[in-house]
């Protein structure tokens with residue numbers, strides 16, 4: 001689907017066509033994103049929210065327009081969209097603002113499958129504030145154990161942090177149901193949307209969560225930009241976490257007063273060109289429609305699952321049938337690093353390691369695995385080439 005929109009596929013890797021199966025780490029960018037960023041840098045770039053001159057006004061309009069595009073894409077109001085460097089910064093922002101209002105003995109309930117970026121910020125907060133971290137079990141299939149989640153949710157729980165889709169297991173988590181239960185119990189909800197938002201339509205009004213974090217570069221946009229959805233009514237009651245230009249109302253030597261959100265949490269010059277690039281990526285996805293992307297990806301994924309099962313010795317982490325857009329696996333008798341290196345020589349890019357989610361990888365009894373993840377540009381030919389290359393790698397290593 002639309003591979004031709006992505007210039008990188010004109011490149012050859014060691015003389016082979018590129019088969020890119022690492023979109024879960026970072027996706028490639030379509031021409032429209034590159035063109036939008038270049039156009040801004042070349043013709044109407046200046047700092048935002050400052051200058052009283054033509055270029056600065058143009059640039060401010062484009063930056064705020066990007067916020068509108070994000071808001072539309074996720075079904076939110078503009079004032080609920082805070083631009084950040086990426087999902088990691090978004091989750092740290094929640095930890096350093098809402099998190100700092102928590103008291104010793106308060107609990108944060110996470111799933112066992114969280115990416116390090118939705119785990120380590122809470123460990124740092126726990127060490128500082130004396131809050132307790134609890135972990136809802138993930139089943140051998142790679143799903144959230146709902147009974148275990150419910151048993152750990154209590155009036156002490158002040159925040160539930162959960163991934164929308166695991167970047168190791170490829171399974172979807174029931175974020176709407178989790179949000180409903182957490183709210184009933186009086187806890188706020190932070191969803192790590194890095195993987196989920198790429199593969200299915202999201203609507204904040206429908207999910208109902210309090211925070212949703214995502215990165216531009218997983219959505220076919222640039223690095224250095226992402227967003228945190230956070231309700232303005234709450235955010236305006238919280239202290240800023242970073243001080244600087246653009247986030248203040250008045251400043252004297254003694255003290256400052258702060259702007260309302262989102263400016264309140266966007267200290268300093270933001271990633272202006274990148275925000276425009278992200279908006280271009282979202283418009284590109286809207287043009288293709290997420291429904292069509294989902295249908296296409298399902299076809300590719302089904303082929304990938306079937307063909308991978310036919311490879312002798314393949315051991316997936318979790319239940320193969322439940323995986324939505326990525327598969328982490330090992331091949332019995334082979335080291336994943338060796339396989340990945342031989343795939344690379346054939347032009348095939350996969351991830352190998354613990355995928356920034358060490359605890360869940362260890363839970364499946366391995367320290368490392370190969371991960372093949374798909375994006376909208378992958379097709380059935382990519383699957384065939386991948387399986388052929390995998391068999392070849394095995395034959396070389398045997």
Ligand SMILES: *Cc1c(COP(=O)(O)O)cnc(C)c1O
Nearest residue numbers: 086087088115117167194195215
């Ligand atoms: C990629 C990823 C992150 C981290 O995103 P950054 O862009 O590195 O900040 C967090 N959670 C999940 C599930 C991811 O896939």
